[in-house]
Amino acid sequence: MSDTFVALGAAVISASLPVAVLSGGFSSAVLGSILAARTVSSLSCLPLGGYVGDRFPRVPLMRIALALQVGAVGLLGVVVSDSDISRWIPVGAAVILGVADALFLPPAAALVPTLSRSHNLARINALLTALQSIARVLGPAIAGIMILAWGSLTVIYFGGICYGVALCSVLLLRLRSASDLACDVAQGDSNCNAKLAALGDDGGTRPQHGLRTWRALLPVSLLTLVFNVSVWGPYQILAPAQLSAASRVDCWPWVAAAYGLGSSVFGVLGMFRRSESRYSVKFMGICMLAWSAPAWVVASGGGSALILSIGSVVAGFASGYFRTRWSVYMQSVVPTQLLSRAVSGTTIIASVGLAVGSGGVPLMMQTVGLKRVLFYGILANCVACIVFNAWIFFRPDSDKSRDYVCAANRSE
Numbered sequence: 001m002s003d004t005f006v007a008l009g010a011a012v013i014s015a016s017l018p019v020a021v022l023s024g025g026f027s028s029a030v031l032g033s034i035l036a037a038r039t040v041s042s043l044s045c046l047p048l049g050g051y052v053g054d055r056f057p058r059v060p061l062m063r064i065a066l067a068l069q070v071g072a073v074g075l076l077g078v079v080v081s082d083s084d085i086s087r088w089i090p091v092g093a094a095v096i097l098g099v100a101d102a103l104f105l106p107p108a109a110a111l112v113p114t115l116s117r118s119h120n121l122a123r124i125n126a127l128l129t130a131l132q133s134i135a136r137v138l139g140p141a142i143a144g145i146m147i148l149a150w151g152s153l154t155v156i157y158f159g160g161i162c163y164g165v166a167l168c169s170v171l172l173l174r175l176r177s178a179s180d181l182a183c184d185v186a187q188g189d190s191n192c193n194a195k196l197a198a199l200g201d202d203g204g205t206r207p208q209h210g211l212r213t214w215r216a217l218l219p220v221s222l223l224t225l226v227f228n229v230s231v232w233g234p235y236q237i238l239a240p241a242q243l244s245a246a247s248r249v250d251c252w253p254w255v256a257a258a259y260g261l262g263s264s265v266f267g268v269l270g271m272f273r274r275s276e277s278r279y280s281v282k283f284m285g286i287c288m289l290a291w292s293a294p295a296w297v298v299a300s301g302g303g304s305a306l307i308l309s310i311g312s313v314v315a316g317f318a319s320g321y322f323r324t325r326w327s328v329y330m331q332s333v334v335p336t337q338l339l340s341r342a343v344s345g346t347t348i349i350a351s352v353g354l355a356v357g358s359g360g361v362p363l364m365m366q367t368v369g370l371k372r373v374l375f376y377g378i379l380a381n382c383v384a385c386i387v388f389n390a391w392i393f394f395r396p397d398s399d400k401s402r403d404y405v406c407a408a409n410r411s412e
Helices: 002-023 027-057 058-079 088-114 120-149 152-169 173-186 192-199 208-247 247-270 280-291 294-301 304-335 334-360 361-368 370-394 400-404
Strands: none
Touching: 002 027, 002 058, 002 152, 027 058, 027 192, 027 334, 058 088, 088 120, 088 152, 088 304, 088 334, 120 152, 120 247, 120 304, 152 173, 192 294, 192 304, 208 247, 208 280, 208 294, 208 304, 208 334, 208 361, 208 370, 247 304, 280 304, 280 370, 294 304, 294 370, 304 334, 334 361, 361 370
């Protein structure tokens, strides 16, 4: 529940903040500074979020992070309404919000396997994927309606309320889980100590198996990096540019909504899976090829907005599959004591790849042109997928990383 409302609050604020800042009398330079401050502070503090998420009880950290998010959003709502205030105050509020985002994500992701049984991980992650995708689709729509009805400041405060609801759900988490853990203790559950530590009833745990953990995560992390640099980052710049050249830029929100729809559909279908496949990581390379479907449409240069939307549905479905399986794989092969840092590390790799891919588009367009940027990117992604699948399928001990997982990761 907390993840869903955090995603909804983030989507609402992302859609309404530019309108609120510009309508409040601030310049576009101030808006750029606010957005950059949040992004940079979030990425730079993710390693800190991963470290403290593994060294200290996770639920109290999530409460602190959500309280910071509520306060930062409230401060943003106050300061952007007065253009006479120094520009550094809203920038500072954005920094606080970015730090809070970085402190919340790793502990929240690492808490999932400690609150669920191992055979339910696939369905739980599919449910989270569906709810977060729906929130990201509904957020801009809600923001647009509320801006027309009550103004952009009201929408920002609504985003703060979403964070507040998430905080309330986390405040109730220990009360709801402590009784369950008491039953597990009576039944001799070997995972109880790790769960109690995550919920704040233990002094924390010591990390172990760090090198072997990163070796297990490196292939998929590199595959994600190549995909974001070569395909997904350029696509998010070049697809709107192509629609604009065809005087159909107004269709871009529908294309983005189609992507969220595909991800939500997979999440709903994934909840009905009977069990998680042991070798599902092997299909992640194939999944990346489907994820690049709309980039193929843009690279061809002849696709309409409808075809691009259909490709986005396919990409959204593939992304839902990938994220769900990637989460299950990490939660299966990474010891509980290292999971927060694993989440922060893989998130940084993906985010840096996306930033490099998006930021390098202007230079690449001047060198090879719009269509060839994505053509070469898709070609590089295909090569990476082939190499990844060859490594996974033909490496004899490709799945032996599960063997060293400590018993604390399993609940039965």
